[in-house]
Amino acid sequence: MLILDVLSPLLLLLSILLLGYGCRAADIPEDTTSEFSVRLYHQLKAAGVQDNIIFSPLSIAIALGMVELGAKGASLEEIRQVLGFNHLLPGVEFSLLQNLTSALSDDDTQYVIRFANSLFLQEGVTFNPEFLHLMRKYFRADVETVDFTESAAVAEQINSWVENHTESKIRELLSADDFSSVTRLTLVNAVYFRGSWKNQFRPENTRTFSFSKDDGSEVQTLMMYQQGDFYYGEFSDGSQEAGGVYQVLEMPYEGEDMSMMIVLPRQEVPLASLEPIIKAPLLEEWANNVKRQKVEVYLPRFKVEQKIDLRSTLQELGIKNIFTSDADLSAMTDGKDLYIGKAVQKAYLEVTEEGAEGAVGSGMIALTRTLVLYPQVMADHPFFFIIRNRRTGSILFMGRVMTPEVIEPNDQDFDSM
Numbered sequence: 001m002l003i004l005d006v007l008s009p010l011l012l013l014l015s016i017l018l019l020g021y022g023c024r025a026a027d028i029p030e031d032t033t034s035e036f037s038v039r040l041y042h043q044l045k046a047a048g049v050q051d052n053i054i055f056s057p058l059s060i061a062i063a064l065g066m067v068e069l070g071a072k073g074a075s076l077e078e079i080r081q082v083l084g085f086n087h088l089l090p091g092v093e094f095s096l097l098q099n100l101t102s103a104l105s106d107d108d109t110q111y112v113i114r115f116a117n118s119l120f121l122q123e124g125v126t127f128n129p130e131f132l133h134l135m136r137k138y139f140r141a142d143v144e145t146v147d148f149t150e151s152a153a154v155a156e157q158i159n160s161w162v163e164n165h166t167e168s169k170i171r172e173l174l175s176a177d178d179f180s181s182v183t184r185l186t187l188v189n190a191v192y193f194r195g196s197w198k199n200q201f202r203p204e205n206t207r208t209f210s211f212s213k214d215d216g217s218e219v220q221t222l223m224m225y226q227q228g229d230f231y232y233g234e235f236s237d238g239s240q241e242a243g244g245v246y247q248v249l250e251m252p253y254e255g256e257d258m259s260m261m262i263v264l265p266r267q268e269v270p271l272a273s274l275e276p277i278i279k280a281p282l283l284e285e286w287a288n289n290v291k292r293q294k295v296e297v298y299l300p301r302f303k304v305e306q307k308i309d310l311r312s313t314l315q316e317l318g319i320k321n322i323f324t325s326d327a328d329l330s331a332m333t334d335g336k337d338l339y340i341g342k343a344v345q346k347a348y349l350e351v352t353e354e355g356a357e358g359a360v361g362s363g364m365i366a367l368t369r370t371l372v373l374y375p376q377v378m379a380d381h382p383f384f385f386i387i388r389n390r391r392t393g394s395i396l397f398m399g400r401v402m403t404p405e406v407i408e409p410n411d412q413d414f415d416s417m
């Protein structure tokens, strides 16, 4: 007899805030999840929920690692397979995730990155002590007991926990409807990141500028500008698939360990024709082939936010079992009545001149397009971006900007100069 009387919403709340960053570790582990990251991107793109995309592959990998710790059998195998852990000896991935997070969170003088993991458990349900021990050991998870039947109070408690760990950038993540008397466990993972560009943009150089969307329409946005030393390269896949040559610009944050990589097709080429070529080995190729040089950069200020239903997304990637009544999460608790009812990630990224909001000056900026001596990266049309750790290859954020922050048309802009 099959009785589905226990629903376990596992809310993987990955909240992200973002701006810049760096790292230092004695021995640097290498992230093995870039394949997974890229597949997630393509899945989110195919799902086509929204124009702009923002998510944190690393954060999802960590949340799944926490689930894997409590999983057995097919539930365990699917996670290992999809995350690319199947070539590691069983269990080594937990140590890897632990080492990656500590490598990333090590240096708090250059940037701020915080991983906060928490498990909220139903009062009166017995969880396996070994599971709780390992959660604390590898993920430093807080474990709290709540009463999910008090759904409004629980939602408020968890939301305030998330707010507290994301400098209030992620609010109202869950609602009372997400919990019920059959909820046994909620898992929350929050990531907060803030950094400053190594070479900051000067706010007085930010101007209104037209951004051409892929549908041919134009919107007004605030465009930041600077000329500085960055990592830059021009690439081509040798066919017409990507519309020929495209640009890759890597802009480090303070400390140089974290950087944002911007991938921009030629002006008349829609991002959609570049996207299909994006594959994990190509990320490495970009990283290994950009060269330090002086570049003129026009980058919109932007703010992207997305809430992702990880349940459907992960199912498409092959992680199915944990969401079904066949789930085996018996390393968490005795019996096989747990499965994951809900998995959500909410991510937020804001890119500004320095990392904090800067006032926009109204002065003219002294530049003319006809005197360009250096390669020019003009992100006035849709682009793809990643924020990664340059030492471990970990991808903290990945996404695209199809529509930047739109502003009301202002006084003069670059185009009228």
Ligand SMILES: *[C@@H]1O[C@H](CO)[C@@H](O)[C@H](O)[C@H]1NC(C)=O
Residues within 6 Å of the ligand: 027, 029, 092, 093, 095, 096, 099
């Ligand atoms: C994690 O770091 C510890 C201590 O440096 C090391 O012993 C262990 O092998 C590392 N694990 C992985 C998977 O790299």
Ligand SMILES: *[C@@H]1O[C@H](CO)[C@@H](O)[C@H](O)[C@H]1NC(C)=O
Residues within 6 Å of the ligand: 157, 158, 160, 161, 164
């Ligand atoms: C959030 O932070 C506030 C202020 O520090 C504290 O009073 C509150 O208990 C915290 N809430 C949670 C859920 O951690």
